Amino acid sequence: MxxxxxxxxxxxxxxxxxxxxxxxxxxxxxxxxxxxxxxxxxxxxxxxxxxxxxxxxxxxxxxxxxxxxxxxxxxxxxxxxxxxxxxxxxxxxxxxxxxxxxxxxxxxxxxxxxxxxxxxxxxxxPLVCITAWEALYEIGQLSHGQRVLIHGGAGGVGHVAVQLAALRGARVCATVRRPEQVNFVHGLGAERVIVTEQEDFVAAVRSWSQGERVALALDTQGGEVFARTVESLAYYGTLVTLLDVPLDAAVWKEARVRNLKIGFELMLTxxxxxxxxxxxxxxxxxxxxxxxxxxxxxxxxxxxxxxxxxxxxxxxxxxxxxxxxxxxxxxxxxxxxxxx
The missing domain is CATH 3.90.180.10 (Medium-chain alcohol dehydrogenases, catalytic domain)
Incomplete structure (x- = not known):
């Protein structure tokens, strides 16, 4: 063969x-x-x-x-x-x-x-559907009416996650890299789409949520994105990541002060x-x-x-x-x- x-x-x-x-x-x-x-x-x-x-x-x-x-x-x-x-x-x-x-x-x-x-x-x-489902529904326990931030909303996992979140009745904010991806992600059910090369996503999330931030965030990129996403979460919120996380002590201190739940999604396990x-x-x-x-x-x-x-x-x-x-x-x- x-x-x-x-x-x-x-x-x-x-x-x-x-x-x-x-x-x-x-x-x-x-x-x-x-x-x-x-x-x-x-x-x-x-x-x-x-x-x-x-x-x-x-x-x-x-x-x-x-x-x-x-x-x-x-x-x-x-x-x-x-x-x-x-x-x-x-x-x-x-x-x-x-x-x-x-x-x-x-x-x-x-x-x-x-x-x-x-x-x-x-x-x-298969991979993207299972990953998005586990991250949002099982680990993140997403519920109707919650605000959720999804990074990489135009990508493989991201574009499925936006749809699954919208189907659960969540209010979805997603990030994309390029302006030409905005309409596509809006069409999937995102209420707010942030172009990261044009806007600071932390400030944009704060404005969109009227200062309340989000209850759940899905990190599909890791590194600095994970670290800054901590700032986008409401107190007692949940951050689910698909990747390794930074070891910066200041990041973990802020996550602890916010009483965040940190979840790892590795569907390969x-x-x-x-x-x-x-x-x-x-x-x-x-x-x-x-x-x-x-x-x-x-x-x-x-x-x-x-x-x-x-x-x-x-x-x-x-x-x-x-x-x-x-x-x-x-x-x-x-x-x-x-x-x-």
């Missing part, structure tokens, strides 16, 4: 088209999926730069996948050949990722693809630590998101689609910044269906 192999850690050029044996079902509850599309995430670029969690090379990256069930093990009951599915699995170094034409995984980690959603959108969805029950819980989240997608109230924006063999270029585009939504690869099965 066609696959993209990472043969060393480094720049995008280390991703090379290659050929691997078609994976075989090894357990009675496993399923083989013929992949159609796979999302590219910042996680993929970090693993490419630094090496996978296992350190084994060559490796196949890619945690997001969408495709058609081709074969099933003897005890599979949740799907059957011909079913259209999407999922988050593999790509961390321990199991084959989805920059390939086929993947094998347990049936417990599959969700049925929304019927009215294209392959590219389905392939783009179930795979990294072999927590199958938590992987199943995440798959249930993906199924809930599939229903929202099918009803049309949750939409995935795909900013660029490229053939699987152009994975290196896909990484370059993601790292260049400024895209709306996700970058997606597609296999030869969709080469003739650019809009799929």
């Amino acid at each position: 066609e696959a993209v192999l990472m043969k060393a850690a480094g720049g995008p050029e280390v991703l090379e088209p290659g050929v691997l044996p078609k994976p075989e079902i090894q357990a009675p509850t496993e399923v083989r999926v013929r992949l159609m599309a796979m999302g590219i995430n910042p996680l993929d670029t970090k693993l490419r730069q630094r090496g996978t969690f296992s350190g084994q090379l060559p490796a196949v990256l890619g945690c997001d996948g969408a495709g058609v069930v081709e074969a099933v093990g003897s005890e599979v009951s949740m799907v059957r050949p011909g079913d259209e599915v999407f999922f988050f699995h593999g790509g961390l170094g321990m199991a084959q990722g989805n920059y390939a034409e086929y993947a094998v995984l347990d049936q417990r980690f599959l969700a049925h693809k929304p019927k009215n959603v294209g392959w590219a959108e389905a392939g783009a969805a 179930p795979q990294l630590r072999g927590l199958a029950a938590q992987q199943e819980r995440q798959t249930r989240i993906l199924r809930d998101c599939a229903r929202l997608m099918e009803s049309g109230v949750l939409k995935l924006r795909v900013g660029a689609r490229l053939p699987l063999r152009e994975a290196a270029e896909a990484h370059r585009r993601l790292e260049s910044g400024g895209l709306l939504g996700k970058v997606v690869l597609h296999t030869r099965a969709l080469d003739g269906e650019a809009g799929a």
